[in-house]
Amino acid sequence: MVRGRFAPSPSGRMHLGNLFCALLSFLSVKSRGGDWILRIEDLDTARCRPDYARQVEEDLRWLGLAWDQGGSAGGPDAPYFQSRRTAFYEEALGRLREMGLVYPCFCTRAQLHTASAPHREDGLTVYPGTCRGFSPEDIAAREAAGRKGALRLRVPEKSITFTDGHLGEVTEYLPTDCGDFLLRRSDGLFAYQLAVVVDDAAMGVTEVVRGADLLTSTPRQLLLYELLGLPAPEFFHFPLLLSPDGRRLSKRDGDLGLAALREKDSPEEVIGKLAYLAGQNPTAAPRTPGELIEHFRWDTVPRQDIPLPPGLF
Ligand SMILES: [Zn+2]
Structure with missing residues (x-):
C-alpha cells in the first residue's frame, strides 16, 4: 500500500x-x-x-x-x-524517556544563539550540550526556582545516511551536524520532528514529498523512527x-x-x-x-x- x-x-x-x-x-x-x-x-x-x-x-x-x-x-x-493528537506524541516521548534519552534544557534563547555555538549551512544552530550532563539535583534546583525546561533528545555518537529519492545520498554525523535536538519546547509545544514521525507512522505514510529546506531534518526523523521501532518512509525532497x-x-x-x-x-x-x-x-x-x-x-x-x-x- x-x-x-x-x-x-x-x-x-x-x-x-x-x-x-x-x-x-x-x-x-x-x-x-x-x-x-x-x-x-x-x-x-x-x-x-x-x-x-x-x-x-x-x-x-x-x-x-x-x-x-x-x-x-x-x-x-x-x-x-x-x-x-498530542496524546500520541506524549506516548512516544514517554518511551524515549524510559530509554534514558530525554533531558531538560534550561538554556535561554540568547544562550542558544551565542557566537560560540556552531552554525550549520542551513542557519540552524547545533546545540552545544550545555544541559546534557546536569545531575538530578541540578535539575531539581532549577525546577524549584520555577524554571521550566524544554526537552531534548540525547543523540548517539553515530552517523545517519539515507538516500533521498530525488537528491541522492545524504549523511549526517549526529553529534556535530545535528546535536541534541528539541522534542518539546519549554511552553509544552511538541517539536515538529517528533510529531511528524509519530503521525507519518500512525497514518501508514510510505513516502514523504517535501521541500529541500527540510532535507537536513530528515536524519533527526530517521533516528526517531529507529529509536521508536517504527518503519521509516521513503523521502523525496524537491x-x-x-x-x-x-x-x-x-x-x-x-x-x-x-x-x-x-x-x-x-x-x-x-x-x-x-x-x-x-x-x-x-x-x-x-x-x-x-x-x-x-x-x-x-x-x-x-x-x-x-x-x-x-x-x-
Ligand atoms: Zn540547555
Whole structure:
C-alpha cells in the first residue's frame, strides 16, 4: 500500500510554494497508484487558525487535488489535525524517556544563539550540550526556582545516511551536524520532528514529498523512527520556488497567494504552470492534475531552486 501526504500549517493562506508541494506529493503517490492524505499541522495554536485550515481544504478542492482520507473527512487514523493528537506524541516521548534519552534544557534563547555555538549551512544552530550532563539535583534546583525546561533528545555518537529519492545520498554525523535536538519546547509545544514521525507512522505514510529546506531534518526523523521501532518512509525532497528576485516565497508574498491567483487564473492554468516548473508539462499550458499523473517522473523534476519566470503568474 503506497501512501503519501500533504501536511500544511494553517498559519495563513497557501502560496505557490505550498501548492507546488501539494502537486508534487499528489502526482508522486498517484503515479504509483497510492492514496494521498491531508494532515493539518496546527500544533502551534498561537499561529494557526481553524479558518485557515478550512481554507486549505477549499483551495485544494478548487485545484482539483482530491485527498483520499484525512482532513475534515477523517479516516481510520483520524483526527488528522495535529492539535488533537498530542496524546500520541506524549506516548512516544514517554518511551524515549524510559530509554534514558530525554533531558531538560534550561538554556535561554540568547544562550542558544551565542557566537560560540556552531552554525550549520542551513542557519540552524547545533546545540552545544550545555544541559546534557546536569545531575538530578541540578535539575531539581532549577525546577524549584520555577524554571521550566524544554526537552531534548540525547543523540548517539553515530552517523545517519539515507538516500533521498530525488537528491541522492545524504549523511549526517549526529553529534556535530545535528546535536541534541528539541522534542518539546519549554511552553509544552511538541517539536515538529517528533510529531511528524509519530503521525507519518500512525497514518501508514510510505513516502514523504517535501521541500529541500527540510532535507537536513530528515536524519533527526530517521533516528526517531529507529529509536521508536517504527518503519521509516521513503523521502523525496524537491527544490524550492523562488520569487523572481530570488527570495524564498512566504505567506507575505500576497500576490503569489491563493486569493490573488484565484482571481486571475483558472485551476487548470495554475496547475499547468506549476507542472511546467516541475518539469511535468512541456509548456505552461493548462492541465488538470489527473492528466499529469500518468506521465509523472521524478527524473525531470529540477534539482536546483527554481526562480519564478517574471510574468508567469
Ligand atoms: Zn540547555
